[in-house]
Amino acid sequence: MVDIVEAVVGTVSQILIGSGRxxxxxxxDIVVEETSRDSLFITNHPVEKGAAISDHAFKMPVECEMRCGWSDSGHFQxxxxxxxxxxxxxxxxxxxxTVVTGKRTYRNMLLAGIEVSTSAGSEYALLVRCLLREVIIVGTSTVSSGSAGTQADAARTGGTTSGGQRQAIPSSAGGIGHA
Structure with missing residues (x-):
């Protein structure tokens, strides 16, 4: 819910204040072009009828590309x-x-690529193509599976416990390469 409120407030402030890119x-100083890509990875294997389709597709990180410019003119050499x-x-x-474009605000982005082009006419300007990619951040937690005494089949469903260090012992019972 907080993300939705932040997105709405960000959108309203962009409308009232200006582009804010x-x-x-x-x-x-100038944005020549902005492109973005929202992709969904869909597995190639068949899905059983009645299975949750969402288990077989996941969202890829958002990518955004911006072609921007800055000039010494109006600032300083x-x-x-x-x-x-x-x-x-x-x-x-x-x-x-955070990256702000004309259409959207992107959070948790990294600058994956910077491409600078300079010509004789743009020596005192910076023309850049930036490739930005989202980092999908998740939270994890550890939960207890309960005590072995409360489980019907504790050997199969119980949690793991540390058994200390173990030493491998060579097998004398045939196996691969033994007669």
Whole structure:
């Protein structure tokens, strides 16, 4: 529920305040193009009739590609170099961040790729293609399976316990390679 509220508040603030496009807080001077990909991996093996189909498909990480630009003009000399360094530092941190595009806010993203192109006419500008990929973060917990005394077949359904270290003993009862 909190995610839905955050998404709605983020969308409303984008409408009221402006585009607010950013890559981990780094706001581009211009966004040339944004593309995104939401994919579902569907297993290739047959599914038994009546089985839960959702057990045979899972969501792949969202991918977003942004073509952006920054210019020294209107800022300071070396601004585009500083932004390039900031993008490389953001990638090197390998910590999830938020990406805001014109259509959507993406959380838990990493900068998977940075492609910079420079020509004679764009020496004092930074033209970047950023490939961003979601990190799917899950929570896990350990639960107790109950005591062996409360289970009907504790040997089969009971939890595991540490038996200490064991030493392998060679078998003398035939086997592969023995006569």
């Amino acid at each position: 950013s890559i981990g807080g780094i706001k581009p 070396g601004y585009s170099r500083a932004i390039n360094a900031a993008l490389i530092a953001l990638q090197a941190q390998r910590q999830p961040f």
